[in-house]
Each structure stands twice: as structure tokens, then as C-alpha cells.
Amino acid sequence: MTTSTARERADLVPSARRVDEFVAEAPRHSMMTDAVEIVRELWQYRELLQQLTRRDIKIRYKQAVMGFGWAIFMPAMVVLAGLVVKYVMAQFSGRPLEMQSIASVVVKSLPWAFFVGAIGFATSSMIGNKNLVAKIYFPREVFPLSSTLAQTFDSSIGAAALVLALPFLGVRLSVELLWVPLLLALLFLFTVAMGLLLSCGNLFFRDVKYLVSVFLTFGIFFTPVFFEPEVLGTLGSQLIMLNPLAPIFEGIRLSVVEQHNLLIPLSGTSAAGASVTIWNPWYLVYSGILATVGLVVSSLLFHRLEFLYAEYI
Amino acid sequence: MSEVAIEVNGIWKKFHKGELHDSLRDLIPQVTRRILGRGPKRGELDEGDFWALEDVSFSVDRGEAMGIIGANGAGKSTMLKVLTRILRPNRGNFRVYGSVSALIEVSAGFHPDLTGRENIYLNGAIIGMKKREIDRKLEEIIDFSGIESFVDTPVKRYSSGMQARLGFSVMAHMEPEVLLVDEVLSVGDVAFRAKCVERMLNLIESGVCVVFVSHRLEEVKRLCDRCLVLEAGGVRFDGEVEPACNEYLESLRSQTTRHEDAARRGFRSDAGRLVGLTLLDENGRRCSETRSHSPVTLAVSYELSRELSKVGMVVGFHRADGSRITNCDTILDGQALPGTIGKHTVNLRINGLPFGAGDYLVSLRLFDLEADKTIDQHDRRYPLPVDGAGDGRHAIDLDHAWSYGASGAALEAKIGESG
Numbered sequence: 001m002t003t004s005t006a007r008e009r010a011d012l013v014p015s016a017r018r019v020d021e022f023v024a025e026a027p028r029h030s031m032m033t034d035a036v037e038i039v040r041e042l043w044q045y046r047e048l049l050q051q052l053t054r055r056d057i058k059i060r061y062k063q064a065v066m067g068f069g070w071a072i073f074m075p076a077m078v079v080l081a082g083l084v085v086k087y088v089m090a091q092f093s094g095r096p097l098e099m100q101s102i103a104s105v106v107v108k109s110l111p112w113a114f115f116v117g118a119i120g121f122a123t124s125s126m127i128g129n130k131n132l133v134a135k136i137y138f139p140r141e142v143f144p145l146s147s148t149l150a151q152t153f154d155s156s157i158g159a160a161a162l163v164l165a166l167p168f169l170g171v172r173l174s175v176e177l178l179w180v181p182l183l184l185a186l187l188f189l190f191t192v193a194m195g196l197l198l199s200c201g202n203l204f205f206r207d208v209k210y211l212v213s214v215f216l217t218f219g220i221f222f223t224p225v226f227f228e229p230e231v232l233g234t235l236g237s238q239l240i241m242l243n244p245l246a247p248i249f250e251g252i253r254l255s256v257v258e259q260h261n262l263l264i265p266l267s268g269t270s271a272a273g274a275s276v277t278i279w280n281p282w283y284l285v286y287s288g289i290l291a292t293v294g295l296v297v298s299s300l301l302f303h304r305l306e307f308l309y310a311e312y313i
Numbered sequence: 314m315s316e317v318a319i320e321v322n323g324i325w326k327k328f329h330k331g332e333l334h335d336s337l338r339d340l341i342p343q344v345t346r347r348i349l350g351r352g353p354k355r356g357e358l359d360e361g362d363f364w365a366l367e368d369v370s371f372s373v374d375r376g377e378a379m380g381i382i383g384a385n386g387a388g389k390s391t392m393l394k395v396l397t398r399i400l401r402p403n404r405g406n407f408r409v410y411g412s413v414s415a416l417i418e419v420s421a422g423f424h425p426d427l428t429g430r431e432n433i434y435l436n437g438a439i440i441g442m443k444k445r446e447i448d449r450k451l452e453e454i455i456d457f458s459g460i461e462s463f464v465d466t467p468v469k470r471y472s473s474g475m476q477a478r479l480g481f482s483v484m485a486h487m488e489p490e491v492l493l494v495d496e497v498l499s500v501g502d503v504a505f506r507a508k509c510v511e512r513m514l515n516l517i518e519s520g521v522c523v524v525f526v527s528h529r530l531e532e533v534k535r536l537c538d539r540c541l542v543l544e545a546g547g548v549r550f551d552g553e554v555e556p557a558c559n560e561y562l563e564s565l566r567s568q569t570t571r572h573e574d575a576a577r578r579g580f581r582s583d584a585g586r587l588v589g590l591t592l593l594d595e596n597g598r599r600c601s602e603t604r605s606h607s608p609v610t611l612a613v614s615y616e617l618s619r620e621l622s623k624v625g626m627v628v629g630f631h632r633a634d635g636s637r638i639t640n641c642d643t644i645l646d647g648q649a650l651p652g653t654i655g656k657h658t659v660n661l662r663i664n665g666l667p668f669g670a671g672d673y674l675v676s677l678r679l680f681d682l683e684a685d686k687t688i689d690q691h692d693r694r695y696p697l698p699v700d701g702a703g704d705g706r707h708a709i710d711l712d713h714a715w716s717y718g719a720s721g722a723a724l725e726a727k728i729g730e731s732g
Contacts, residue, residue, distance in 0.1 A: 045441075047438050047443055047444050048438040048439060048441075050438075050444075051434055051435050051437075051438035051439075051444075052435070052438070054435075055424055055427060055431075055435055058426075058427060058431070059424060059426045059427065062426045062427075062467075063426065131421045131422075132421055132422055132439065134399070135399065135415075135421045136397070136399070136415060136421065136422070136439055136440065137397050137398040137399050137415070138439070138441070307400075307401040310394065310399040310400055311328075311400060
């Protein structure tokens, strides 16, 4: 009897319903359909992304006395380390430590701290949510994404403090500051791309986590954060620019501290007297292409391997 | 007229025994073989693989509740994970009409450092609820969980029962069209469980299609109109709940017999064997079923091939789902069984069987107490159908009577008879 009433009521429900069909051997999707699917699913689950980001922000400093003070403390430590490096370099070259080079370290330290934090959290994001990955379906992209977004929030606190400090370091307002949003957007895209790739890699091979921590620890030697590329000489400065982060960081420094228009190449002389390319607009194009292509490739890869996650985690 | 909600056509799912890739040493040759096209095709078994699901097909209508039962490892949870899109089948396809929600592990999405309230929002989002929807139902959810005063306490300070209750409360307030449930009703205390079953019945009645995986036959019988019995990845039975449950018990029994045969060859004593069990009514006649509260005798025969000084026996009583109710034990009762060579029959008389109506199972176990070994064991092999009191859901039916006040007078009015 119960069943028949249930049926009758069921029939009252309008039948314009969603139909989902799943087949084992899915026909090979074109990259475009996959990309559309990724965006559609993320949009559908945007509230989940929002909730997970909030969770990641909240739990970061729960039960910590300093609370959000940590969001300033961590980049501050990077800045301090950079200042020591700058001071030593100044001692060796016999030139006094200028305000401008302090400002350079400061503006590049924060993006670096962002990158390190976001990649660290994103890499372990799926393993850390094992029981969700293995039990409930939703686009798994939300894990590395929410980690990156939480770190973005965190770094914004540091950035706010930085903006207050910059005038005291001799930074003036200029039109060139408009480059900064573009550069930060590139940094964000590149970080998301790496986060997707590494979290997916770490799910299959836990080695990735160790590799990442080694790279993040020593990466500061291969990224111009504490130093400017020109100290490496003609060849060295060009080589280090192959690091996709280098043009972004140098772009930030040149536009904020030197008020340089990034469309114009800039060259200088090294300590040895040789001519060194400090900036070339193509650097920015190179980083931009790497970030976009990286994002497309890593999100497609992430998406196409998604069906294996629950089995392999 | 009915509308199809889930349609499953020939699903196959392959699993690998042991680690997936033990090391790069295994992975690299495997991948190269696959690239060269020499490896097994995707729909076939490689070394160490097995089918967790083998050609499973079924369909479920709207407003229908289908149970999936089967022994451990029969493929129940795998089937559910395929339906929730967590696992992708190797062959076959399925269609789901309408929005799907899965009740898989109620507290999976909880974060221990967040408060109950924060976790409600988080878990709600995980199972696909909109924030507005949660805002609207927040009071109701908290109310349902019965943990009002702890809602702003971090979940890590909750007892596991409280966590489960909160988790289920969130899930119970979804409004899906298709609901997949994996053994989550076993949370909380009896009262809470009753509330959960109630809620599920409401959902079913409102036209939701429910697929329900469980070990508890009682719950399946209560909730479902139809039942699928899985055995070793394949469908053994698809149809009415009652016969399905019997089929399941039958498959369990044949399985345990197989296990026993294997075990008997091993460490068992070879001093003899159990022969069988006969039910006798109060007049000493053979019978096939008994009634609540009536006397019954279980006549157990065994055979010994060696003379033993101390023989003991345990007769176990189980519910149809295999859970143990009670034992009668000669050792505890201080009784000695005959240990001479030959066949013996021992009678166990039960003065008034306190079981409610239903199907029960009897286990026998014979011991050589001197050598401290089991001689023979028939685990849940003998059916004991009981007719009479109760609605079939309660194992124990107490011999009881109601009365009124200090005088102990009988209650006057009877339901259905009063004015």
C-alpha cells in the first residue's frame, strides 16, 4: 500500500529531470568538451569550493595563540633572511645597503612565501582529504584550488601590511604599479597549475611530496628573490630567467621599486663591467605562456585521471 | 505506471589484489606492455586481478526502495561506489535519472577542529546542498541531531555517537531524487536509529528512489520493497525481500559449510563428528517448527570413533542475520556427555522458548575437553522457525502480563474492543 501511494506521488513530480549517463569506456572527449566540463562542474560546486576554502583558512590558525599574526610572521621571516643576504652582499661589494634594495627584497619575498605556502598545501591536499576522495563524488579540483585560495587569503594579510610599509622604504606611487595585478594573476595561474599537477602526482606516488619539499627549500637559490639576476652575469641572468617565476618576481620589483615600464627592455652593467640584460618584455610573454599552457595541460590531466583517484589513494 | 530512476546494464569492475604498483620495477614493464599493445585489454583480467562486480544489471523505479545484501566482499559497496561515480566500471553502463545523493559515511566530511555548526555547512556543501538551503534547515538539522547544546563546540570533543548523529542529520535533510545509502543506519542509539529509519521511510514515500546496502536484514525488510542479493560479484537473486533474505542466508550457510570443510582438514580433532539435529515437540514427536513459549527439545546426535573422557557441547541460537542471541553450554552447566565409541543422542529441552515469531538458526559445537580441541562444528546450520507472538522484528518475546495499580487488577479495555 505504501508503495502505491509513493508511486502516485512520484508521478506528480514533473518529469523534466536531469539524466546522467555513464559508460565504462567513455568515448574520447575532445580537449574542448573536457575543458567545458571542468568549468561547468566547478561552477556547479562553487559553494563547496567556498566552504572548503573557509575551512582551510579557519583551521590554519585554530588553537594557535598568535592566530592570524602568523600570516604576517611567516613572510616577515623570509624578508629578514633576505635582508641578511643583502647585508652580506653589500659588505662584500663595499657599497652601502640602499633603501631600494631592501624594498626589492620585501616586494619579492611575499610572492615567494605565497608560492611556497600554496604549493606545500596543495600538494598534500588530496591525500589530506582521503576519506572524501574515496567516498563522495565532486570535482576533485576543489582540493588544490581551495588550498591555493586559502593561501591567497593568508598572503593578502601580509600584502596589506606590506602596502603600509612600502612608503617608508622609498616606494612612490606610479602608473607602473598597474603591472602588479597582471603579474599577480600570472603568479596565481602558475601556482594553480602546479598545485593541480603536484596534488595529482602525489596521490599516485608519495615521492612527489618529498621532491616538492626539497624543491621548495632550495628553490630560493634558483629564483631571484634575495638577489637580482644581474649579479649572476650575462649568461647566468638569462638562465635564471628560464625559471617561470623569475620574470614575475623581477617584473614586480621593476614596476614597484624602479617604476620601470615593463614594455621597455632594460640593460645594465655587471660588477665585471659586462653588459647584462635586466629586463626584456619577452620574459613576461614567456611566463604568461608557461602559466596558461601549464594550467590547461595540468587541469586536463587532472580531470582525465580523476576516475582513478578513489582506487589509488 | 512507474518511472525508471536507475538503470544498470552489465557492469563489470576489476580490482587488483595487493598493492596496485608495488614499485617502479613492476610499473614500468606493465606500462610498456600496455603501450606496445601486448598487455591485457582494458576489459580483461591481468595477473592478480579479479572481478569485484561481474555483469551486474538491474533497474530501480522512482519511489522504490531496493536493498542490496550479500556477504562481505560480495561487491555491495563497490556497486554503490560505481553508482556514485567514485569508481568507474571497466565494462557496462548505467543511467541515473535525477539528482543523486549518497549517504556513505556520515562523518567523512567533518573536520575535527571546526564546531558542529561550521561542520554542518561544510558537510552540507560536500553532499551538494546550497548555502541558502542549509541556512533554511539549520534549526531543523540541529534539532534532529539532538545535540543543541554542543553545536558550537569543536567536533573533536564529540563522542563518536554524537559525530555520527550530526552527520546523519545533515544527510537526512537533503532532497535528492535518488538516494544511495551504505550501512549508515547503524549509528547512534536505538532511539536515534528509529528516527533515521522513520526519515528514510518518509523519503521513500515522497517518491525518492533509494538503494540501500546493509547487513541488517531487519532494516532491509523494514525499508525495502525489493532486494538484490550479490554473491562473489554477481547477482544471485533479484526480487521480493523475503525470498531474497532467505537466498542470502542460504548463500551464507553454503559458504560457512565450505569454510568448515576446509578447516576440518586442519587442526581439528579427528575423534568424531556431529551427525545432526532434530526438533521434537512436547510429545516427543519430530517437528519442523515451534511456537513462542512452548516447550521444545533439540535432539543432537554425534558419533565418536575414539573413547574420550570429557566431551562438551555448545548449542548456539542466532537471529536470521547471524547475530548470536544466546547459548546453552554443557560445560557451564556442569554436565558431562557420554564419551564412549559409537553414536549418541543428547536432548536439550527448552521449557518455554522466549523467542518472538521469526526465523532463527542453531549452531552446534562438540568439544574434546581433555585435549582442548573442537571435534566438530556446524555453524548456523539448522533453521529453527518460530511461530506466534510478536511482529517478527523482536528476537525475544518475554513471557509477560500487564496489570493496573497496587491491586494488580487486569487492565479492562482492549484495543479494538473499547467503545
